[in-house]
Amino acid sequence: MTLTLQAVGYRYAGADQPSLLEIDLELRDGEVVGVAGASEAGKTTLCLVASGLAPRTVGGRIRGTILLDGENVDAWPMHRLSGRIAMGFQNPSTQLSQVTGTVFEEVAFGPMNFGLPHDDVVARTWQALHTLRIDDLAERNPQRLSGGQQQLVAMAGLLALRPSHLVLDEPTAQLDPAGTRLVADAIAALAADGASILVAEQKTDLLAEVAIRMVVLAEGRVVLQGPAADVLDDARLIELGVSAPSAVRLRRAAEAAGIDPERLRD
Amino acid sequence: MAGRERLTNPPLMNRGVPKIVGRPGPTAYHRLNPLTKATLATITAVAAVVLGGLVGPVVLVLVAVIGPATVAGVLLRLIRTALLLSLPIAISAFLVNLFFFPGGEQVLLRIGPITATAEGLAFALEILARIVAISGAVTLFYLTTPPADLVVDLERRGVSPRIGFVANASVQTVPAMVERAMQITAAQRARGLDTEGSLWRRVRGIVPIVGPVILGSIAEVEERTMALEARGFARPGRRTLLWSPPDSVFQSALRWGLLVALLALIVARVTGVWA
Numbered sequence: 001m002t003l004t005l006q007a008v009g010y011r012y013a014g015a016d017q018p019s020l021l022e023i024d025l026e027l028r029d030g031e032v033v034g035v036a037g038a039s040e041a042g043k044t045t046l047c048l049v050a051s052g053l054a055p056r057t058v059g060g061r062i063r064g065t066i067l068l069d070g071e072n073v074d075a076w077p078m079h080r081l082s083g084r085i086a087m088g089f090q091n092p093s094t095q096l097s098q099v100t101g102t103v104f105e106e107v108a109f110g111p112m113n114f115g116l117p118h119d120d121v122v123a124r125t126w127q128a129l130h131t132l133r134i135d136d137l138a139e140r141n142p143q144r145l146s147g148g149q150q151q152l153v154a155m156a157g158l159l160a161l162r163p164s165h166l167v168l169d170e171p172t173a174q175l176d177p178a179g180t181r182l183v184a185d186a187i188a189a190l191a192a193d194g195a196s197i198l199v200a201e202q203k204t205d206l207l208a209e210v211a212i213r214m215v216v217l218a219e220g221r222v223v224l225q226g227p228a229a230d231v232l233d234d235a236r237l238i239e240l241g242v243s244a245p246s247a248v249r250l251r252r253a254a255e256a257a258g259i260d261p262e263r264l265r266d
Numbered sequence: 267m268a269g270r271e272r273l274t275n276p277p278l279m280n281r282g283v284p285k286i287v288g289r290p291g292p293t294a295y296h297r298l299n300p301l302t303k304a305t306l307a308t309i310t311a312v313a314a315v316v317l318g319g320l321v322g323p324v325v326l327v328l329v330a331v332i333g334p335a336t337v338a339g340v341l342l343r344l345i346r347t348a349l350l351l352s353l354p355i356a357i358s359a360f361l362v363n364l365f366f367f368p369g370g371e372q373v374l375l376r377i378g379p380i381t382a383t384a385e386g387l388a389f390a391l392e393i394l395a396r397i398v399a400i401s402g403a404v405t406l407f408y409l410t411t412p413p414a415d416l417v418v419d420l421e422r423r424g425v426s427p428r429i430g431f432v433a434n435a436s437v438q439t440v441p442a443m444v445e446r447a448m449q450i451t452a453a454q455r456a457r458g459l460d461t462e463g464s465l466w467r468r469v470r471g472i473v474p475i476v477g478p479v480i481l482g483s484i485a486e487v488e489e490r491t492m493a494l495e496a497r498g499f500a501r502p503g504r505r506t507l508l509w510s511p512p513d514s515v516f517q518s519a520l521r522w523g524l525l526v527a528l529l530a531l532i533v534a535r536v537t538g539v540w541a
C-alpha cells in the first residue's frame with residue numbers, strides 16, 4: 001500500500017501562480033509523514049492533492065503523477081479514491097454531515113456511504129468511538145458539541161472508514177493537550193495496523209511524537225526533508241516559519257545556559 | 267480497507283446501534299411516518315389557499331394544526347414559533363388589505379387620507395387565516411419531525427440522499443449564518459465599528475459585516491462538499507441505513523386519500539363546480 005507523488009505541481013483555478021511545485025513524496029505502509037511550513041506554504045494544498053480532492057472536487061490544474069500501489073489514479077473518480085484515502089480537514093464543524101442526529105450516526109456516515117453490511121457499520125463505529133474514548137458521546141447531537149469534541153468525532157468518522165491512507169490537515173487545531181494525546185495515539189494505532197498517514201501540523205510537538213519522516217514546505221516547494229528527528233532539530237526551521245518542538249527548544253536553552261541536557265531528563 | 271487487524275478485532279463490542287437512534291417519538295403524532303407528517307403539512311397549506319374564504323382555513327387550522335399540536339403536546343411552542351415566523355408578513359398583509367382594499371365602500375375608520383373599509387377588513391381577515399394555516403402547518407411539521415428522519419425515510423423510498431441532504435443543509439445554513447453575523451458584529455464592534463446608535467450609522471455599520479458572512483458561507487459550503495465527497499457521499503449505489511421510520515398501510519392510504527381529495531378540490535375550484 002503505497003501512495004506516491006512524482007513531480008507533482010498544482011495550481012488553483014484562477015490563481016496566477018502554482019501553489020505546489022515539483023513535489024516528490026512517498027507514503028509507505030505503516031508510515032507517518034509530517035508536513036510543516038509557514039502559513040500559506042502549501043500544507044493544505046498538499047493534503048488536498050494527496051487525497052485526490054484537488055483537482056477532482058476543488059478544480060484547478062495538476063501536473064505530475066500520483067500512484068496508488070503503483071497504479072496511476074488520474075482517471076479515478078473521487079468516490080473510488082475515497083474508499084482508499086481518507087482526508088480530515090482543519091475545521092471540524094464543516095466536516096460534520098449535518099444530516100445526522102447523533103454522534104453515532106455521524107461516525108457511521110462514511111461506512112454507510114460505502115454500503116457496508118449493517119453489523120460491520122455498527123462494529124466499526126463503536127471501535128472508532130472507543131479508540132478516541134468518546135463512546136459516551138454516541139447519543140449526543142453532533143451539532144451541540146464543543147469544537148474539540150467535534151474534532152474527535154470528525155476523526156472517528158475517518159477511522160471508521162479504515163482507510164489504507166489517511167491525510168490529516170491540522171487534526172489537533174481545536175484540541176487541548178488531552179485531546180491531542182488521543183489523536184496522537186489514534187494515529188499511532190492506525191499506523192501500527194499498516195495504514196500510512198500524512199499529517200500537516202503547525203504543532204511540531206505532535207509531529208515530533210508521531211512522524212517518522214518529515215517534509216517542510218515553503219512557497220509550494222519541499223525545502224527540507226528527512227527523518228523527523230533530524231528535520232525537527234534543523235537550525236533552518238525557524239527561518240522557514242516553523243517553531244521547533246518544545247523538547248528541542250528546552251534542550252537548546254539548556255545548552256545555551258551551559259547545563260548538560262542529559263540532566264534535564266530527571 | 268483491509269488488514270486493520272488491531273481495529274477489526276475489538277475485544278469489546280457487541281453493542282448494537284444505540285437505542286436513541288431511531289427511537290420512537292414521545293406521542294402518537296410524533297410517531298407518524300415523516301412522509302405522512304410532511305404530506306399533512308403540505309396539503310393543509312395548499313388547501314388553505316385553494317379553499318380561500320374565512321371558514322375553510324379556520325376549520326383547517328383547528329382540525330389539522332391545533333388538534334394534532336395538542337395531541338403532540340407542542341401547542342404552546344407551536345403558537346410561539348408560528349407567530350414569530352409569520353408575524354411580520356401577517357401584520358403588513360393585514361394592514362395593507364385593511365386600508366388599501368380597492369373598491370371598499372363601508373367605511374369603518376378614517377385616518378387622514380386613508381380609510382379602513384368593512385370589505386377591506388373581511389379580505390384582510392381571509393389573508394390572515396391563510397397565513398396562519400400555512401405557518402401553523404409548517405411549524406407543526408418541524409416541531410414533531412427531526413429533519414434527518416425525513417431524509418432517511420425518503421432515502422428508503424429510493425429518493426437520492428443528495429436531494430435530502432441539500433434541502434436539509436440549506437435549512438441548517440440559516441442559523442449558522444445568523445451566528446456568524448453575530449460573531450462578526452461583535453468583532454467589528456470590538457474594533458470600534460459602530461453598529462449601534464442612529465439608524466444611518468447602523469446601516470453603514472452593517473456593510474462590512476455582510477461581505478464576510480456571505481463569503482464565509484460560500485467557503486464553508488465548499489469545504490463541506492469536499493468533506494462529504496471524501497467520505498464517499500457521491501458514491502453511486504445503495505447506502506446502508508441503520509434504521510428507517512416505520513410506516514403502515516393505513517398511513518399510505520391516508521396520504522393517497524388526502525392527495526386525491528386535494529386534487530379533487532383544486533379541479534372543483536378551477537372548473538367552477540364549487541365556488
Ligand SMILES: Nc1ncnc2c1ncn2[C@@H]1O[C@H](COP(=O)(O)OP(=O)(O)OP(=O)(O)O)[C@@H](O)[C@H]1O
Pocket residue numbers: 012013014015019037038039040041042043044045046
Ligand atoms: N482556493 C484557492 N484559490 C487560489 N489560491 C489558493 C486557494 N487556497 C489557497 N491558495 C493559495 O495557495 C497557497 C498555499 O495555501 P495553503 O492553504 O495550502 O497554505 P497552508 O500552508 O495550508 O497555510 P495555513 O498554515 O495558513 O493553513 C497560498 O498562497 C494561498 O494563497
Ligand SMILES: [Mg+2]
Pocket residue numbers: 043044045169
Ligand atoms: Mg492550511
